[in-house]
Amino acid sequence: MADVAVVGAGLGGLAAAARLAKLGHHVTVFERLDAAGGAMRPVESAGYRWDGGPTAVTIPAVLRDLFRKSGRPIERYVDLVARDVARRHVFADGAVVDLPVGSRGPQIAAVDAGLGPGAGGKWAAYVDAQTETWETLRTLVLDPPAGGLAYADPVVAKRLGARTTVAKLAKRAFKDERLRTMAVHQVVAAGSLPRDVPAYGAVEPYLERSFGVWDVRGGMRSLVEALVIRLDERGVEVVYDTEIAAVHTEADAVSGVETVSGTFHTAQVAVTDLDPRAVFGRLLRHPAAEAGRRIFEVATPATPMAVTHLGLRGDVPALPAEVVLHGDPLIVITTTDAAPAGCRAWSVRHRGAPGEDIVVTMVGRGLDVRHLVVARLERDAVTQIRATGASAYGLAWAGHRAQARRAALVQPLRGMHLVGSGVHPGAGIAYVGWGAAHVAARMGKA
Ligand SMILES: Cc1cc2nc3c(=O)[nH]c(=O)nc-3n(C[C@H](O)[C@H](O)[C@H](O)COP(=O)(O)OP(=O)(O)OC[C@H]3O[C@@H](n4cnc5c(N)ncnc54)[C@H](O)[C@@H]3O)c2cc1C
Structure with a gap:
């Protein structure tokens, strides 16, 4: 049995922790913030609750496998609704x-x-x-x-x-x-x-x-809650409000992690669910970090779209779960967020230069909801990146060669594994879930 320190309670960290605990390892998760979920945490205002990051699940088999392999079927906890x-x-x-x-x-x-x-x-x-x-x-x-x-x-x-x-x-x-x-x-x-x-x-x-494309009933928060329950059932301790500053090594293997306040936790295995540029640039204190620094320091984060979360009341147009208004700016509206009775909650993500308020731009694209807006929350790309410490879209693609070089760095030394949107196999619930499965397969049973 290995002592495993998982750094970051985004989807990648939670999924890796659940799988490794089921394999019999002793797992502790360290999360900088006061709750789990990372980009999957909701944002709330005036009784409305919007998904802050991901809104839909593709390749649901990855989540199903995660729940089955770490204990019980997903259906016991989460309602996936097919669009x-x-x-x-x-x-x-x-x-x-x-x-x-x-x-x-x-x-x-x-x-x-x-x-x-x-x-x-x-x-x-x-x-x-x-x-x-x-x-x-x-x-x-x-x-x-x-x-x-x-x-x-x-x-x-x-x-x-x-x-x-x-x-x-x-x-x-x-x-x-x-x-x-x-x-x-x-x-x-x-x-x-x-x-x-x-x-x-x-x-x-x-x-x-x-x-298919699947929504999670109750929003992504339901998926996060289910994973936190799963960790609890498996005896995993999640330590909140604790930022990890360093991954230490001894004799070319992980020896533990250190919090920003200087507390050392012994671990033979560290799994980071962070921006790889932070892992190789700051956290990992070992010469093996140099290769990662060279590859990742030239990478560009995949900037999230700016988002305007809207609370709407009145005669709200009935739309499918997702509507893409093509043009500049590209506008992606999701309509399934949680709202008080009789109201609707939309998230309007946009990329490009609107040159005017996005709700006004929508009027020009045939969707006028100005008179229905009763709540509104703006989150630009910087706000979203600051919330988790990384872009939940990971790193921008930079051709196949960069992809190959980055993919080779998920296990830079003994006991060290990288998961999350910024590393192979990439961003998205399914791919990040796959990365966590790889860690479990590489480590095997305790
Ligand atoms: C706008 C947007 C929309 C998206 N939509 C979809 C979608 O519809 N479907 C889909 O499949 N995917 C989508 N994605 C991608 C998806 O959100 C991510 O791939 C997924 O959430 C996985 O995130 P992660 O594991 O990389 O962790 P993150 O969510 O980045 O979480 C990392 C966690 O680590 C913590 N942390 C950071 N530094 C430290 C430290 N030093 N010590 C301790 N803790 C630390 C953070 O607080 C955070 O909780 C979207 C992304 C964005 C940005």
Whole structure:
């Protein structure tokens, strides 16, 4: 049995802690703030409660596996609700596509209905082409505990189409600019440029079509609460209001962690759920940190979209769970946040230069809710990054080679593991959950 210190109680830290405790290790989680969840914590005002970061789950199998492997099925704790429509796309010319999930035929029909005959077939072909890419990614990169090393294999890189980019893929596939923006908007929303994203970044629409898009009833807070209960059941101590300043080593292995107030906790294993630039730049006191510093100090954080949380009362337009208003700024509205009876809570995320209040910009895009706003909370990118100490979108994509170099650094020395949005396999609930599973697989039973 190892003494494990998990640093940070974001999803990555919570998931790693639950899995390692189930394997019989003695786990303590240290969290800088007074509650768990990191970017998944809600923000509240005037009786409204909005998800502060993630709003939807894709590849729910990763969460299901986490709960099953750490104790009991997820259904005992959390209600995952499948969306019928992944999101509504609204284009500058007024065209609208309500993109369903689950299967090919309904997607073709919806895209044809919104963008004209033939558009659906083109969209389906683009999504179909990701089938093989996903199989390669899953079996060679995501499932194996050291799968990140496979990125450096030229054969794997070729199978993944790593030499081309999502931008080129979309340009080749579509003449219709609306289909192009539909294909790349998630990359843009998550803080990267499509020309920096290797082609395998285009698997997201395939994953949504195949495995659905899911909301968590009660918001992401419910998922965090379930994980905290799970840790309690497994005897994991979560120490709040405690920031870790250093990971110490002895004889080329982790020996413990030190809090900012100088208290030392012995541990043979440290799992950090932090920005890797902080881990390699400040926390890890060992020559092995130098390689990480070189790779990560040139990385750019994937800046979160600014968000305007709205509390609405009155005759609020009925919209799907997510609506994308394409254009500049790109606007993504989620409509499932918690509100007092008879009211609705929306989160309006936007990227680009509005040049005016975002609620006014929305009027120009056909959505006028100015007279319905009774509560409002603004959170720009800096506020969101300060809240967790890192961008919950992790680091911006910087091509395949950078991806391969970063992926090789999840276990820089004996007893040290990195999880979270900033490290392999990347940001997003599913990928961060996968990273935690890798740590458990590398460590094994106590
Ligand atoms: C706007 C936005 C929308 C998103 N939407 C989605 C979505 O819809 N679906 C999806 O799957 N993903 C989404 N993501 C990504 C998702 O939020 C993250 O991948 C996920 O929350 C995992 O976060 P994490 O494990 O990296 O930890 P974080 O949430 O970054 O948490 C890190 C924790 O570590 C703590 N900490 C920091 N430093 C220290 C220290 N020195 N000592 C102790 N504790 C410390 C912090 O306080 C924090 O609690 C979104 C991200 C953003 C920014």
